[in-house]
Amino acid sequence: MALKARRVNFVIDEKLSKELDSLVPHGQRSKVVNEALRKELLKLKREKATERLIKIRSESPKVSIEEITKELRKDRQKH
Secondary structure, three states: OOOOOOOOOOOOOHHHHHHHHHHOOHHHHHHHHHHHHHHHHHHHHHHHHHHHHHHHHHHOOOOOHHHHHHHHHHHHHHO
8 A cells, every 4th residue: 555645845954965865865865754754753752741741740649659559459359
């Protein structure tokens, strides 16, 4: 199955452009840029998720290990 693609115009640094031209064969450039962008977007998603978890953690009440253990034991006795 062919993947849908969309042509996008954007500007990159001249130095970066020269490195891309010298290191990546002409027919592989879109693939390399797509993979790099995919990795960067995944990194950004993970950073956002981490920020949300840290925020939730800071807003949540503190619970001791003893309280957690007590609740787990209670839950296990139910089953």
